[in-house]
Amino acid sequence: MTRSRPALPFRLLPAALALVLCAAPAAAQTARAPEAPQRPRPYPVFETPEFARAVERGTRTRTGRPGPRYWTQYARYRLNAELDPATRRLAGQGTIQYQNRSPDVLTELYVHLAPNLTAPGVIRNRPVQETGGMELSRVIAQGRTLAAAEALDSLGTPAYVVSGTVARLRLPQPLAPGQTADLGFSWSYVVPPDGTPRTGTDGEVFYIAYWYPQVAVYDDVSGWQADPYMGNAEFYMGYADYDVSLTVPEGWLVASTGTLQNAQEVLTPQTLSRLEAARTQAGVVHVVTADDRAAGRATRTARGGRLTWRYTAPGVRDFAWGTSPRYLWDATHAVAGDADGDGDADTTAIHTFYRPERVSWAWDQSARYARHSIEFLSRYLWPYPYPHMTAVDGIVSCSGMEYPMMTCIGGRRDTLSLYSVTVHEIAHMWFPMQVGSDERRHSWQDEGLTRFNQAQAMREFFSGYDLESIARNQYLDLARKGSEYAGGQVELMRHGDLYPTAGSAFSVASYAKMATNLAMLRALLGEETFMRAYREYGRRWLGKHPQPYDLWNTFEEVSGRDLDWFWRTWWYETWTLDQAIGEVRITGDRMEVEVMDRGLAPMPVRLAVTRADGRVERIEVPVDVWLAGARRHTVPVSGAATVTRVEIDPENTFADIDRSNQAWTRTR
Numbered sequence: 001m002t003r004s005r006p007a008l009p010f011r012l013l014p015a016a017l018a019l020v021l022c023a024a025p026a027a028a029q030t031a032r033a034p035e036a037p038q039r040p041r042p043y044p045v046f047e048t049p050e051f052a053r054a055v056e057r058g059t060r061t062r063t064g065r066p067g068p069r070y071w072t073q074y075a076r077y078r079l080n081a082e083l084d085p086a087t088r089r090l091a092g093q094g095t096i097q098y099q100n101r102s103p104d105v106l107t108e109l110y111v112h113l114a115p116n117l118t119a120p121g122v123i124r125n126r127p128v129q130e131t132g133g134m135e136l137s138r139v140i141a142q143g144r145t146l147a148a149a150e151a152l153d154s155l156g157t158p159a160y161v162v163s164g165t166v167a168r169l170r171l172p173q174p175l176a177p178g179q180t181a182d183l184g185f186s187w188s189y190v191v192p193p194d195g196t197p198r199t200g201t202d203g204e205v206f207y208i209a210y211w212y213p214q215v216a217v218y219d220d221v222s223g224w225q226a227d228p229y230m231g232n233a234e235f236y237m238g239y240a241d242y243d244v245s246l247t248v249p250e251g252w253l254v255a256s257t258g259t260l261q262n263a264q265e266v267l268t269p270q271t272l273s274r275l276e277a278a279r280t281q282a283g284v285v286h287v288v289t290a291d292d293r294a295a296g297r298a299t300r301t302a303r304g305g306r307l308t309w310r311y312t313a314p315g316v317r318d319f320a321w322g323t324s325p326r327y328l329w330d331a332t333h334a335v336a337g338d339a340d341g342d343g344d345a346d347t348t349a350i351h352t353f354y355r356p357e358r359v360s361w362a363w364d365q366s367a368r369y370a371r372h373s374i375e376f377l378s379r380y381l382w383p384y385p386y387p388h389m390t391a392v393d394g395i396v397s398c399s400g401m402e403y404p405m406m407t408c409i410g411g412r413r414d415t416l417s418l419y420s421v422t423v424h425e426i427a428h429m430w431f432p433m434q435v436g437s438d439e440r441r442h443s444w445q446d447e448g449l450t451r452f453n454q455a456q457a458m459r460e461f462f463s464g465y466d467l468e469s470i471a472r473n474q475y476l477d478l479a480r481k482g483s484e485y486a487g488g489q490v491e492l493m494r495h496g497d498l499y500p501t502a503g504s505a506f507s508v509a510s511y512a513k514m515a516t517n518l519a520m521l522r523a524l525l526g527e528e529t530f531m532r533a534y535r536e537y538g539r540r541w542l543g544k545h546p547q548p549y550d551l552w553n554t555f556e557e558v559s560g561r562d563l564d565w566f567w568r569t570w571w572y573e574t575w576t577l578d579q580a581i582g583e584v585r586i587t588g589d590r591m592e593v594e595v596m597d598r599g600l601a602p603m604p605v606r607l608a609v610t611r612a613d614g615r616v617e618r619i620e621v622p623v624d625v626w627l628a629g630a631r632r633h634t635v636p637v638s639g640a641a642t643v644t645r646v647e648i649d650p651e652n653t654f655a656d657i658d659r660s661n662q663a664w665t666r667t668r
Contacts, residue, residue: 040575040600041627042568050221051549059220060547064554065540072544073218074099075240081211082247082306083323088191088201090211093138096183098175098215106175106218107156109141110226111167114210115189117229118196122164125497126197126231131190136162136213140184144172165229167213185213194395197231198408204355205327207394207408209320209401210235217438219545227440232506233496234439234446237317239543247308248323251295253288255353255392256321257404258313266299266307271329278331279349284367288329290356298329313404315543317436320403322392327353330367334374337383348374348384354393362418366391369419369461373426376457381430381538389429391422402428419461420454427453435541442548443496443506444571448514455515468519472655474512478504479576480657492517492571493548516655517570523653524566524604525559533558565602565627575600579648580661582632591640593664595621595633595648602626603654609637610645 047055054060058069079094100106116122119133139146139160146169149159158172175181189211194202199209216226217238225236246254254266263272271287278285288298295301313319329351336348350370354363370391378384386405394408400421401408407425409418427450431437437445455467479489487503492514499506522530537546537554552567569575578599585592595605605621625633637643648662656662 039597039602039626039629039631041629042565042573042602044564045549045552045567045572047549048221051547054221057220060550062549062553063557064537064550064552065557066544066550069103070544071101071103071220073101073215073238075215075238077212077240077242077244077319079212079242079244079319080247081208081244083191083206083208085206085249088206089188090191090208091188092212093186094184094212096185096213096215098181098183100175100177100179100181102218102220103177104223105177107171108152108224109169109171109175109181109183110216110218110224111169111183112210112214112216112226112229113162113165113167114214114229115192116162116165117231118189118192119164123228124231125501128196128231129193131192134187134189134213136167136185136187138184138186139167139169140182141169142172142181146170163228166216166226168226183213183215187213194410195397198398198401200395200397202395205322205324205392205394207320207322207392207398209403209408210318212319214318217545221547225438225440227495227497230497232499232501233441233443235318236438236440236545237436239315239317239436242311242313242316242319244312244319244321245308245310246321246323247306249325250302250305250307251293251299252307252323252325253293253298253327253329253353254309254321254323255327255351255390255406256309256311257316257319257406258311259387261310261312262308266309268297268300271298275331279333279347281332284330284332286328287331287351288327290328293325293327316386316404317433318404320406320408322353322394322406322408324353324355326355327393328356329353330364332367332371334371334378334384334389336374336378336385339378339383339385346383348386349388350374351388351390352392353390358393361413362415363393363413365415366418366422369422370426372461373423373457376423376460377427377430377453380453380456382535384429385434386429389426391425400425402426402433404433405429416462420458420467423457423461424450424454427457430538434543435538436543436545438545438547439496441495442493443510444492444514445546445548445551447510448492448518451511451515452518468515469652471512471515472519472652474504475508475516476655476657478508479574479655489513489574491574513570520570520603520654521555521563521566524563525555525561529559565623569601573600576657577601577603577655578657578661579603579605579654580658581646581648581664584646584664586640589638589640591637591643593635593637593646595635597626597631597633598661599657605633606649606653607635608645608647608650609643610647611639611642612644613642 058067060067076097081092083090113134116133118128118131146160152170158170160169192200194200217236218224274285274287292298332350333347336346339346352366374384390406392408394410396410398408398410402425431449432446439446458465458467487500490505492509533555576599580596582594582596602623604623607619609617644666646664
């Protein structure tokens with residue numbers, strides 16, 4: 001962002017002045033080609049009024065650091081759930097201690113009820129089979145039972161209203177800063193069939209996600225962020241401690257967020273012994289084999305035929321679990337670095353759960369894939385902080401989906417595909433699990449960063465595999481289709497539920513284009529500066545809720561550069577880059593190379609001048625030339641007789657839409 005930010009956000013400037021700012025010609029503009037209109041020049045990125053107020057209150061800064069008065073809310077969940085596989089019904093009850101760490105008095109709370117995505121009449125943007133949604137049989141707040149209402153009355157009567165996937169609770173007493181509100185819920189719902197986004201059952205595996213009432217995020221910028229869950233855009237979640245008890249049939253294995261607290265009560269001595277061996281052995285240990293899948297061998301037996309598994313997970317933003325009687329269980333460990341700062345390298349347990357027939361899909365290698373993912377990303381970013389990482393063979397509609405300390409992977413996979421989705425979902429343990437951005441409103445802020453990190457891991461694991469090029473080409477393929485194409489390119493700064501439902505606009509913007517933006521930013525800043533800024537952004541916002549401005553401001557502060565033109569071009573617009581070599585004039589020993597900026601996206605021009613002896617000289621035309629309004633620029637090159645080739649960006653660093661016009665080669 002510009003260092004001299006105006007006091008008022010751009011949206012408050014008069015419309016006529018806005019037009020002047022965007023269209024005023026530069027004083028010293030070079031000649032334009034007759035066929036090329038005067039280029040639009042990207043105006044600065046201006047804050048929203050909400051972010052500006054947060055800066056004024058001291059919770060945010062314009063350096064990318066949290067402000068001295070920054071705060072986040074916190075909660076403690078104690079949840080109990082019992083799954084009846086025969087009826088597919090999950091019954092739960094639990095309490096939530098909600099801490100108001102904000103400076104505001106809260107009279108209401110908002111609670112997400114994600115299973116209501118399957119309720120009749122709920123607005124959604126992905127098809128699901130309706131199974132009735134979540135039934136709330138008890139809602140308690142501050143010691144009082146709240147009644148269900150069609151609407152909250154103006155008298156302030158304690159009650160709750162359910163609207164789609166969100167419940168609004170009117171508290172009996174205002175919740176002052178520093179106080180805690182105790183909530184209680186009892187609920188049940190039918191686990192939906194495979195096909196519902198990110199959770200469900202295929203009859204063999206139950207993957208249980210977003211299964212409990214979860215308090216919405218109340219943050220320092222937006223206040224309550226209670227956007228409904230519509231099926232496409234993902235999640236914005238607050239940090240909390242979890243104590244969860246899960247009751248399932250004996251012989252069923254459970255994979256879960258958190259640390260198992262009663263292993264001696266649910267696992268046999270054989271299973272426990274193999275788990276202990278996996279903590280120290282170099283290879284992968286088969287904890288539960290095909291012959292072990294039964295009560296008395298994998299798990300203990302229990303009176304009544306049901307076992308309760310208890311887990312705790314401090315400081316995470318969610319809790320998910322999967323269970324099946326058909327799972328095999330492999331385990332190993334990863335060396336993740338010094339996450340706790342005690343000077344010693346920490347190890348993380350690695351678990352994978354999969355069905356026997358998945359061996360032909362490379363699942364017998366999944367523990368090795370997860371181990372490499374954790375170890376690489378701990379080196380590339382910062383050490384993995386959680387006690388385990390678990391990959392679960394799940395329902396097809398999970399495809400690949402992240403949850404704290406675990407991922408659900410569905411569908412047929414080969415070696416490349418299984419490693420690719422494994423490392424992508426594990427990379428989400430950094431963004432957004434540790435750096436808790438708002439995925440619903442800014443999906444690129446976790447998906448694009450994760451796709452970029454995934455590309456770095458795949459380059460190492462597969463010895464040069466270039467996912468960055470694949471992502472760039474995915475973006476370019478859509479960008480070349482133009483605005484008239486249905487489901488075409490859409491800007492990144494768009495709510496995740498407001499993308500076209502047809503086509504690949506969402507996935508290209510959130511994943512491919514954002515990963516490409518980071519690769520281009522790395523090229524602009526250089527590897528060392530980019531990585532210093534990237535890691536600094538993560539360090540600053542661990543356990544917090546960064547806005548896009550916090551990411552951009554961090555890069556600007558660390559690099560010492562004003563990059564508003566870059567953010568505006570690649571996040572707010574769908575402009576494309578098209579640099580070309582025009583006329584090449586040779587007079588004696590002097591060469592003049594005309595470079596043309598034929599697109600709308602301004603970027604530096606990086607020329608490679610190749611000599612007859614093989615030497616390559618680099619010349620850069622700074623972006624300021626185009627920001628001043630030029631469409632053409634002449635680059636002088638000496639020693640014309642020895643020049644054999646001039647090319648723009650031969651490494652394909654920048655996402656240029658037409659590579660056919662970027663090189664000149666001497667023909668004689």
